[in-house]
Amino acid sequence: MKLVRTIDELTHIVKAWRSEGKIIGLVPTMGWFHQGHLSLMEMARGRADKVVVSLFINPIQFGLGEDLSTYPYDLDRDMQLAEKAGVDLLFAPAAEDIYPVGFQTAVSVKNLTQGLCGASRPDHFGGVATVVAKLFNMVQPHLAIFGEKDYQQLAVIRQMVRDLNFNLEIFGHPIVRESDGLAMSSRNSYLNKEERRHALCLHRSIQYAKEMVEKAGPKLPVVKLTDEVKRIINTTPGCAVDYVEVVDKDTLLPSEYVEKNSMMALAVKINDRVRLIDNTRLDLKESVVPDNK
Secondary structure, three states: OEEEOOHHHHHHHHHHHHHOOOOEEEEEEOOOOOHHHHHHHHHHHHHOOEEEEEEOOOHHHOOOOOOHHHOOOOHHHHHHHHHHOOOOEEEOOOHHHHOOOOOOOOOOOOHHHOOOHHHHOOOHHHHHHHHHHHHHHHHOOOEEEEEHHHHHHHHHHHHHHHHOOOOOEEEEEOOOEOOOOOEOOHHHHHOOHHHHHHOOHHHHHHHHHHHHHHHHOOOOEHHHHHHHHHHHHHOOOOEEEEEEEEEEOOOOOEOOEOOOOEEEEEEEEEOOOEEEEEEEEOOOOOOOOEEOO
16 A cells, blocks of 8 residues: 555556546545544455555635544554555644645535535535545545445535536445444544443434334424434433434435435534434435446
């Protein structure tokens, strides 16, 4: 595996790969790899001849008072894990290379970013869309892999690819969970043992919601479902709901009743310092489906 720190070197390598007819897969990350990240890399390995992983803690997707300065980072650790996963190139640029002096352009995906995480993090998805657009232009991949834990992010990227005519396929990978059900996240490393135990209220509330839907059948009122989920979370020590919503999985618009296309998304704050997200389909099992622009 090759570590690349500059855009010029990256461009030179991927241009040569393309001239050889190689299929290039990209996995954008902010590092501190866990099995969820490695599963994305393995998925890319199965679909591409060359796998590029970007490792960049993107400053413009963090809001005021968020964890930019404390986000976990260990390049040597992540290099070892990426190499074991079969990655060909790890791109780890400096912030000043991605956003040089005078940088003033942004990508905005409007409607999909209004609710869910976008409501409490209004600048977040603009930062995500901008850096991913830049990565697509730099790497020129044939495909890119994103995790479905960040479902709204995945929807935003798919919309951007369609709207801006990027010539690549986007794949979503199902949520990877710990053995006790907690969705894998780099931010789980912030939790102490007690907080880690309390964080299981996310998965517990998801399981309860699925049981409610199964028992109630079609047309379950969303407010009845979300009230129960909020109760489970808010009665767990140290845990508070940021949001619990049932939305259409394609449009992300709120639903009044649980429908065929419904999914539940939630964000929870643990002791007002660690924010975790999760989601689930409320009817059918998740599947890996390419989005063909």
